[in-house]
Amino acid sequence: SDDGYRLWQRYELLKDPQKLQQYRQNISGVLIQGTSPTLTVTRQELDMALSGLLGQNVKNQSEITANALVLGTPENSPLIKSLNVTSKLAKLGTEGYLIETVAVKGQKATVIAANSDVGVLYGTFQFIKLLQTNQDITRLSISSTPKIHRRILNHWDNLNRTVERGYAGFSIWDWHKLPDYIDQRYIDYARANASIGINGTVLTNVNANALILTPAYLVKVKALADTFRPYGLKVYLTARFSAPVEIGGLKTADPLDEQVKAWWKNKADEIYTYVPDFGGFLVKANSEGQPGPQNYGRNHADGANMLADAVADKGGIVMWRAFVYDNKVPDDRAKQAFTEFKPLDGKFRKNVLVQVKNGPIDFQPREPFHPLFGAMPQTPLMMEFQITQEYLGQATNLVYQAPLYKETLDADTFVKGAGSTVAKVVDGSLHQYNLTGMAGVANIGNDRNWTGHLFGQANWYCFGRLAWDHTLTSEKIADEWLRMTFTNETAFLNPINKMMLQSRETLVNYMTPLGLHHIMGYDHHYGPGPWIKDKKRADWTSVYYHKASPEGIGFDRTATGSNALAQYAPGVQKLYGKAETCPEPFLLWFHHVKWDFKVKSGRTVWDEICHRYYSGAAMVGEMRKTWDATQSYVDAERFNHVKMLLLIQEKEARWWRDACVLYFQTFAQRPIPAGLEKPT
């Protein structure tokens, strides 16, 4: 059976006879000097990949021969040290690598070199990818360094193995059988992450349970950390702010209280006895009812700094989330994070990152970039993307998210003039941050294919690739993933790549066109619910966000409304400030317009909304046909899996279309434009 378990690491015999011949000729043996755990797993991975892809075992050797593959660092390999690559390596940092065709003692060889063993591992995965994607390897000269330091998955996994916003089964962490039982999945998880350069994982939900910090669990955390370490994957935990009270027996969790500080310091020291390279804490505080420093009249910096001090001497960091809101604050929810955090710029310790969601509301199909990006020059801001598709049709909708991530990263904050992109904020180049990071809320569970929807794997994959290098195009990343996951046949690649690239815009059209947002079903966020109102908080209802009335639709975030736009730099304000010139994808995000307002197409906004819902739903039908035409390229199990899901998605897109158009029509009181009215 082919259930997708192997992800993009399938290592099946290559089909192209010429390439196969080239690879067999150019890889006569493998020479690795060094025996560290990382180099050991590197060798294992190569053995597995080469025997699978080339259909023959490639011997390990200790002497150089023609066409050998030579791996290592100048430190552990005298051979690499003797080569002329040291000056190039000097520019690659600890995790970068180079892959070069060189002459060694008069013999042609391929070298994979780095400054650290984990760099060698990353280079090896890149080399394996060259084979998987049928690239020419006869004259290689490749070098690569990650643009962002901390490339981290956030698992919203609870200790009872449920996963908040998880749609792919239960948590892969089997706390019950840990620490003695090391599931092969943990190793395969680490391999997959290392193959795309992910170097950290937060094991537990941001809505944290303090028990993870107790010895009974720390011994299990240690077992996972030990398993992941050879793959360069560091473990982090979420810290429940009230833990000193809940598990420490203290009366308070006030971050300025000496006993509380001492408790966290001891706790951190204790964690480091289990996990000597523990990465640090991720914290959700004073948001959605979670405890935090504000419970004691302190601010976010007080809370973050107290935890930062506890881990500083061991090299740990604190990722303090900026996703905060509270309905006791009557203002537009989109403004609250900026309001609370902007005044704290410069007040955080050096080992604190403030982790900011890509947009100011909550992982919608489309949001403008978060106004904090660019506004905190003295505080490293970490990007938080959501890989799991909470608001994006969950595990039944095929949505390739690289275009969404790229749209945010490429957005211009204008804070230091045109070209001050969000990517430059996040990679530290705009404000010279000394610490940089990108987090992705994982879509991983214990489903056989890991992500529920096979194409969800592409979102895990593209998150890792963009965290490593945000300049890669969505198309290039999709191409790599498709070749490794399915086939190198262009007759498959061309239409399916195009389908992936269009899938996010298609989803926006059938869910939330023109800047509409948060009109999903209440609480579960699956399916349409634009009619939701009367809940205990206004900002959990749809009517709060779309503001449809007999006269018009949209959220006025200009000076005549909530003025959230004022949180952005003047360049951004100018771009979005007037309904007449505001880019259409954000029209109803920033403006309330009359139903007869004319958009670029010449249609009224009402007609345009209808067109978007109808064309979005129709596009899913096209996706289904595109997929159906690829049957001969894909094994039956995976083909049928995607086929059935696309049928569900098509139904759901129509559900969205009909629900939203009919609901908004009750206000617009206008007919559905001619030609659209016959639902398909």
Ligand code: GCU
């Ligand atoms: C969303 C999501 C919650 C999650 C929260 C967060 O609101 O629905 O489940 O806890 O984001 O990011 O903290």
